[in-house]
Amino acid sequence: MEPAVRIDHLTKVFKVPSLKGQRVTAVSDLSLQVAPGEIYGLIGPNGSGKSTTMKVLLGLIAPTKGTTAVFGQDSRKVRSRVDVGFLPENPYFYKFLTAEETLHFYGRLGGLRKRAIRERSKELLALVGLEHARDRRLSGYSKGMLQRIGLAQALIQRPRLVVLDEPTAGVDPAGSRKIRDLILKFREDGISVILSSHLLEQVQEVCDRVGIIFQGKLCREGPMEALMAIEDQTEILLERASPELIARVKALVDEDAQASLLRAGHPRTTLERLFLEETSGESPDTRGGSQDA
Amino acid sequence: MHNLAVYRHFSPARVGVLARNTLTQLVRMRAFYFLLIFSVIVLVSALLIQNFTFDPARQLKIMKDMSFFAMSMFGTIFAIVATANLIPKDVEDRTLYTILAKPVPRFEYLLGKYLGAMLVIVLSMAVMMLMLCVVLYLRQQALLTEQQALLDAGAPHAEEIAVVIDELKADGPSTSLITAAAAICLQAMVLGAVTLFVSTFASSGLFTVVVAFMLFFVGYIEPVVVDYWRGSMESLGSFANACIHVVELIFPNFQSFNLVDDVVSGKTLPLSLFFKILGMGLSYVVVYLLAAYFIFADKEL
Numbered sequence: 001m002e003p004a005v006r007i008d009h010l011t012k013v014f015k016v017p018s019l020k021g022q023r024v025t026a027v028s029d030l031s032l033q034v035a036p037g038e039i040y041g042l043i044g045p046n047g048s049g050k051s052t053t054m055k056v057l058l059g060l061i062a063p064t065k066g067t068t069a070v071f072g073q074d075s076r077k078v079r080s081r082v083d084v085g086f087l088p089e090n091p092y093f094y095k096f097l098t099a100e101e102t103l104h105f106y107g108r109l110g111g112l113r114k115r116a117i118r119e120r121s122k123e124l125l126a127l128v129g130l131e132h133a134r135d136r137r138l139s140g141y142s143k144g145m146l147q148r149i150g151l152a153q154a155l156i157q158r159p160r161l162v163v164l165d166e167p168t169a170g171v172d173p174a175g176s177r178k179i180r181d182l183i184l185k186f187r188e189d190g191i192s193v194i195l196s197s198h199l200l201e202q203v204q205e206v207c208d209r210v211g212i213i214f215q216g217k218l219c220r221e222g223p224m225e226a227l228m229a230i231e232d233q234t235e236i237l238l239e240r241a242s243p244e245l246i247a248r249v250k251a252l253v254d255e256d257a258q259a260s261l262l263r264a265g266h267p268r269t270t271l272e273r274l275f276l277e278e279t280s281g282e283s284p285d286t287r288g289g290s291q292d293a
Numbered sequence: 294m295h296n297l298a299v300y301r302h303f304s305p306a307r308v309g310v311l312a313r314n315t316l317t318q319l320v321r322m323r324a325f326y327f328l329l330i331f332s333v334i335v336l337v338s339a340l341l342i343q344n345f346t347f348d349p350a351r352q353l354k355i356m357k358d359m360s361f362f363a364m365s366m367f368g369t370i371f372a373i374v375a376t377a378n379l380i381p382k383d384v385e386d387r388t389l390y391t392i393l394a395k396p397v398p399r400f401e402y403l404l405g406k407y408l409g410a411m412l413v414i415v416l417s418m419a420v421m422m423l424m425l426c427v428v429l430y431l432r433q434q435a436l437l438t439e440q441q442a443l444l445d446a447g448a449p450h451a452e453e454i455a456v457v458i459d460e461l462k463a464d465g466p467s468t469s470l471i472t473a474a475a476a477i478c479l480q481a482m483v484l485g486a487v488t489l490f491v492s493t494f495a496s497s498g499l500f501t502v503v504v505a506f507m508l509f510f511v512g513y514i515e516p517v518v519v520d521y522w523r524g525s526m527e528s529l530g531s532f533a534n535a536c537i538h539v540v541e542l543i544f545p546n547f548q549s550f551n552l553v554d555d556v557v558s559g560k561t562l563p564l565s566l567f568f569k570i571l572g573m574g575l576s577y578v579v580v581y582l583l584a585a586y587f588i589f590a591d592k593e594l
Contacts, residue, residue: 014593058394060594078398082300086394092386094314096321108310109395111300153391163394 002072004161004192005034005057010066012052012216026052028216029066034209036071036160039183039193041207041224043200049216050196051089054163057194058086070161082111085154089166091146095139099130099149102138103156110157117156124152127185129178144175151182161192168199180206204228237267300396307397311405312412319375319413327367331421334363335428349436350460353429354557357470360425361553364418364474368481369509371414376488377501379406380589389594400586407489407582414481422474426466433465463559472567473556479574480550484509486581487545493588512547515540545577 010030016022027049034040042050055061057068057075073080093102100121107117125131128148138146147167154162164183168176176199183206186193197203203210204224211221220227238245246264253261338359342352380403383389392402440458444451488505495501522537550570552562 055390055594058390060390060393062591062593078302078396079300081394081396084394086391088387088390090387091391093388093391094318096318097314101317105310105314106391106395109307109392109397111304111307111396150391157395 001036003033004036004038004071005032005040005194006067006069006072007032007053007057008067010053010056010068011064012049012056012061013064025216027056030213030216030218031066032211032218032221034161034192034194036192037187037190038209039187039195039207041203041210042194042196042213043198043203043210044213048213050213051165052216053213054086054165054194054196058084058163082157083160085156085159085162087147087150087154087162087164087167089169091150093138093146093149093153096137098135098137099125099141099152100134102149103152106153107156112157120156120158121152124155127155128152128182142175144171144178147171147175147179148182151179155191159191161194162186164193164195164197166197167195168197168202176202233262302398304401308401308405308408311392311397311402312408315379315406315409316412319410325413325417327371328417328420328424331360331363331367332424335360335421335424349440349457350464352436353433353461353464354559356429356432357425357464358553358557360421361473361477361557364421364425365477365480365551365553367417367421368414368477369484371417372410372481372484373488373502373505373509375410375413376407376485377492377495377505378498379410379489380492381495381498381501384594393594399590403489403493403582403586403589407485411482411485414485415478418474418478418481422471426470429470430466433461437461460559467561469552469556469560469562472562472564473552475567476550476552476570479570480547483545483547483550483574483577483581486578486585490581490585490588493585493592508544509547512544515544515546516548545573549573 008031010027011025012027014024014026016024030049030053032040042053044050052061056063057070059075059078059081062076068075070080071083073083094105097105103121103124104114104117107120108114112120121134125134128151130145130148130152133141133145138149141149151164151167154164167179167183171179180202183193183195187206187208195203195207207224209221209223210227212219236249250261250264253259335356338356342355380389383392389402393399437458440454440461444454444458448454484505487508488501491504491508492498492501495504519537519541522533552566552570555562
């Protein structure tokens with residue numbers, strides 16, 4: 001099966017505007033693939049080359065060396081963008097347009113007919129929870145709402161690949177969680193995602209595979225489970241365990257010559273979950289909590 | 294799940310969407326407020342000019358002169374200021390990323406933006422022209438009635454009054470007025486294309502505005518300078534002439550779009566002159582848009 005994204009030996013060198021003709025290598029010999037339906041996290045510090053990689057993939061800048069392809073189509077070709085939806089970091093859409101007009105604008109650019117846009121807009125505004133603000137100009141939108149309309153515009157032509165650059169930057173925890181839930185829904189719908197984020201906890205929650213990029217090079221890559229697993233440790237999570245049972249488990253561990261008990265106690269919730277419980281009254285989602293035991 | 298989109302290498306619909314969006318942007322930025330200022334200029338010139346001159350035909354001439362000056366100012370300023378910020382603002386706000394991340398070729402983006410801005414100019418000019426024609430017609434009719442009444446009352450100098458009536462009839466709304474307004478429109482379109490070209494490599498909107506105004510100035514004084522060069526550098530031979538030709542080709546001669554003086558003085562403009570200006574104007578638009586595309590096509594965003 002054709003990968004959703006194929007990046008082969010990508011190198012991008014920028015000329016620095018100076019008299020000396022200096023050059024900076026933003027990305028160096030980077031190769032990766034994203035399978036259809038996979039959520040791939042691209043993480044790394046600022047200036048490591050994440051956004052440059054995404055821009056090359058979207059045809060916004062040309063590679064110095066190497067190739068990039070989206071579902072087998074060279075990403076320098078405009079046609080490859082039919083299958084791509086993109087949400088840039090801190091997007092500012094046309095503030096003079098309403099949400100509905102924004103989706104109409106991007107839908108038409110994506111090659112959709114008016115009727116299809118009307119139906120799709122309705123669906124997407126419901127998906128991102130902006131039905132109530134459909135006729136409001138974007139100048140009156142909060143940052144979280146802008147990110148959500150950004151997601152909607154990215155999805156308007158039903159792309160098979162969505163590229164998200166810091167989708168939760170500057171968004172409050174509730175908005176951030178909504179965006180996370182939307183990304184998880186992409187997986188259900190079979191949409192491939194490339195996600196760049198500094199919120200590593202969120203990346204950990206949603207991504208199937210992760211690539212760590214540093215100084216333009218892909219240092220480490222693999223499935224989330226494999227990368228996160230600490231090979232020489234085993235976690236046992238008990239519910240309603242009596243102090244006697246805990247004491248017996250400890251005694252059993254003590255009997256073993258090699259094994260040692262590192263920690264025992266109550267698992268902690270996350271600050272995000274605590275915040276959401278207090279501010280929205282929603283029942284906490286069990287997924288994603290810290291499991292210190 | 295299947296993709297809904299249909300891709301074509303060139304889509305007039307996409308260009309139309311971009312143009313309409315730019316038009317909406319400029320309208321919602323209240324660009325049409327200038328029309329209010331223009332209305333005031335036309336009405337004030339119609340109502341107050343009679344206090345400054347008793348010559349009825351001169352009143353109409355002054356009214357036309359003031360209105361065309363206002364139209365020309367609007368066309369020049371708007372073409373530069375509105376076009377200069379189209380691309381830099383989209384880059385700064387990153388709106389350009391979301392647009393070009395859709396299947397939109399860069400030349401369609403440029404063309405759509407340009408056409409949107411020009412649509413505002415054309416619509417504004419049309420409205421201004423309509424306003425001028427209506428007010429001019431009403432004032433002309435009022436003056437004609439006045440003169441006819443004098444004639445009917447058996448006023449002395451009947452021959453002079455008859456001449457004034459003939460002059461007034463010639464100074465009303467005419468196709469020459471439309472030709473002059475169309476020439477102003479074309480000038481604004483050429484200037485818009487030049488400005489768009491500068492904005493593709495400029496580092497800021499301000500730089501674009503300054504350079505575009507300088508190019509406009511150069512184009513405006515070009516015929517005078519070229520005549521001077523030709524007169525004083527004959528001895529330099531063919532190389533100097535070739536250089537002058539290049540200058541003439543690169544910088545549009547904005548003087549050639551100025552038909553206002555002829556129209557105000559009551560001359561009838563031949564249609565061939567309009568087509569000549571149209572051909573020249575559209576050629577410059579095409580050349581400068583192509584030049585803008587060649588730079589923008591490889592621009593790293």
